Amino acid sequence: xxTIEESTGTGxxxxxxDEQKALRELAxxxxxxxxxxxxxxxxEKMQHPADVIAKxxxxxxxxxxxxxxxGGLGLTAFExxxxxxxxxxxxxxxxxxxxxxxxxxxxVILFGxDEQKAAWLPPLIESPILCCFGLSEPGAGSDVAxxxxxxxxxxxEYVINxxxxxxxxxxxxxxxxxxxxxxxxxxxxxxxxxxxPMDAPGVTLEKHLDKMGQRATDTSAFALQDVRVPVExxxxxxxxxxKIAMATLDMTRPGTAIGAVGVAQAAFEHAKAYAVERxxxxxxxxxxxxxxxxxxxxATEIQAARLLCWQSAWMLDQGAGREATLYSSFAKRxxxxxxxxxxxxxVQVFGGYGYIKEYPVxxxxxxxxxxxxxxxxxxxQRLVIAKExxxxxx
Ligand code: CAA
Numbered sequence: 205x206x207t208i209e210e211s212t213g214t215g216x217x218x219x220x221x222d223e224q225k226a227l228r229e230l231a232x233x234x235x236x237x238x239x240x241x242x243x244x245x246x247x248e249k250m251q252h253p254a255d256v257i258a259k260x261x262x263x264x265x266x267x268x269x270x271x272x273x274x275g276g277l278g279l280t281a282f283e284x285x286x287x288x289x290x291x292x293x294x295x296x297x298x299x300x301x302x303x304x305x306x307x308x309x310x311x312v313i314l315f316g317x318d319e320q321k322a323a324w325l326p327p328l329i330e331s332p333i334l335c336c337f338g339l340s341e342p343g344a345g346s347d348v349a350x351x352x353x354x355x356x357x358x359x360x361e362y363v364i365n366x367x368x369x370x371x372x373x374x375x376x377x378x379x380x381x382x383x384x385x386x387x388x389x390x391x392x393x394x395x396x397x398x399x400x401p402m403d404a405p406g407v408t409l410e411k412h413l414d415k416m417g418q419r420a421t422d423t424s425a426f427a428l429q430d431v432r433v434p435v436e437x438x439x440x441x442x443x444x445x446x447k448i449a450m451a452t453l454d455m456t457r458p459g460t461a462i463g464a465v466g467v468a469q470a471a472f473e474h475a476k477a478y479a480v481e482r483x484x485x486x487x488x489x490x491x492x493x494x495x496x497x498x499x500x501x502x503a504t505e506i507q508a509a510r511l512l513c514w515q516s517a518w519m520l521d522q523g524a525g526r527e528a529t530l531y532s533s534f535a536k537r538x539x540x541x542x543x544x545x546x547x548x549x550x551v552q553v554f555g556g557y558g559y560i561k562e563y564p565v566x567x568x569x570x571x572x573x574x575x576x577x578x579x580x581x582x583x584x585q586r587l588v589i590a591k592e593x594x595x596x597x598x
Pocket of ligand 1: 345346577584591
């Protein structure tokens with residue numbers, strides 16, 4: 205079978221169209237005017253950025269991939285890269301809050317029936333409501349198939365019981381795609397996915413988690429006790445849940461990866477500016493090889509990560525299906541680890557000043573860490589990559 209590279213027959217261009225340049229410009233301007241002025245305060249207060257989300261919604265920087273027939277912009281994955289980098293350059297806590305509807309709505313966009321899409325997607329476009337992705341549990345994060353939440357069929361309804369944690373935006377979401385076992389003994393084949401309104405009786409928000417970084421993004425835990433949803437809220441068939449989760453993550457991991465690039469780009473810009481300004485031994489520290497080599501490596505690795513993200517988005521836009529899995533994990537693994545290294549080095553360039561909150565790079569270092577954990581740790585990305593290399597795809 206031809207690979208994606210072989211089948212297109214067209215050359216690769218990195219030139220953006222005028223529309224793509226304008227989109228990136230809009231996102232950069234939004235990040236400068238609406239996000240940057242608030243990033244430190246919202247980080248400190250762990251404040252949910254409802255006001256910024258509402259503005260992002262108003263100017264069309266949210267729900268980018270909702271298809272046009274459901275009122276959305278229907279932007280490509282590649283165009284999502286241009287927006288995601290800039291918003292996360294502004295602040296990845298606020299950027300993640302704005303972007304996380306992509307993960308929440310992903311299963312509906314990919315696997316919903318026309319009726320489900322018509323019921324759940326247009327409201328996201330009409331007002332700045334949030335949705336979330338209810339996969340992780342207190343005892344099941346990396347090992348998705350071991351989750352314990354159950355959904356038992358009772359006539360035309362399912363009754364859902366369990367706990368979810370580490371769920372982005374759950375504390376403010378209107379609905380959640382909850383993954384639960386319809387066959388608790390069936391391993392990954394016993395899992396199904398349900399759209400659950402967060403105000404359904406039996407859904408209880410347990411806590412907003414107090415995180416190290418990306419503190420402006422709400423990350424919450426909630427319980428489901430005898431929560432009833434109609435059968436129409438099940439996505440796909442019983443037993444499709446695992447594949448729905450994996451295919452959604454294939455689609456969203458590049459978007460998360462480009463967020464890490466945005467954070468690293470911000471750290472690089474701060475480090476570069478400081479290196480020119482700060483003088484030691486009678487010269488700007490940018491003149492010392494120990495510093496300028498660090499900055500040269502930052503620039504190189506940021507660009508490498510950006511290109512991996514762009515390629516993984518391009519694969520999705522070609523309709524690559526399972527072929528995209530490998531590239532999504534390449535992008536997520538490399539970008540997350542790169543952002544961690546770049547932000548640590550940015551703190552190093554700032555020296556003592558880098559370690560105190562008055563300067564911006566310590567926040568970026570805290571923020572970068574989360575990219576190595578959520579939407580699949582860097583170790584899970586390596587596991588996916590190794591499986592794709594050594595095992596034939598199902
Ligand atoms: N697309 C479609 N099908 C897939 C798939 C994919 N990307 N990956 C695997 N599958 C299929 C396999 O082909 C296999 O199919 P068959 O049953 O037909 O053989 C089946 O699914 C099982 O696959 P594996 O044996 O590879 O499954 P596994 O149990 O070993 O798990 C894993 C694989 C990669 C470790 C997976 O569990 C995983 O990705 N874990 C990380 C989960 C994750 O990212 N969690 C983050 C939660 S979201 C979040 O963080 C956001 C937030 O809100 C904070």
